[in-house]
Amino acid sequence: MKIPYLRTFILELTEEATQLRSDIEGEVANQDVHLPVMSPKLPGRFYYLFGKPIDTQGRQEELRNREKAHELYLEVKSEVESCLSYLKERREDDPYRSILSRMLYQLRHGHEAEIPTFEL
Incomplete structure (x- = not known):
């Protein structure tokens, strides 16, 4: 309107x-x-990353202590945010991000060829 x-x-x-x-x-x-x-959205590439494991064994007291629970929350939040920012940077530099470039790669290298990705 x-x-x-x-x-x-x-x-x-x-x-x-x-x-x-x-x-x-x-x-x-x-x-x-x-x-x-x-308007249809063209299929994009799916980016995912498993971050470092956060050990919670033996940390039951943090469920009862608000400050310690908040510290654990901030640790998890920081790890997730760093993984997301890393993936966003890599996505911007990905030459095979668009479906057209991925299709052209498979046409040149065969249908069974795996499209390259970035190193971790």
């Missing part, structure tokens, strides 16, 4: 549309017609 051309188009559609709620008044009766808009 914020784009002028689309706003005019939607208002025209609303005026032309059959009013199904003609016996109702107020805000419910004055709703604009909204057409669903879908």
Whole structure:
């Protein structure tokens, strides 16, 4: 509705549309017609990384101590955030990120060829 051309188009559609709620008044009766808009998303590459294991054996007291539980939470949060930032950096530098480049690689090297990825 914020784009002028689309706003005019939607208002025209609303005026032309059959009013199904003609016996109702107020805000419910004055709703604009909204057409669903879908755009398919091309399949991307899936990036994942298992971070370092966090040992929790023998740390049962941290369930009862709020400060120690918060420290454990911050440790887990830090590890997850570092893994995500690493993967985001690698994703930006990935030459085979797009489906087109992956398809071209398989055309050149055969369907069974594994598309290269980055080293950990």
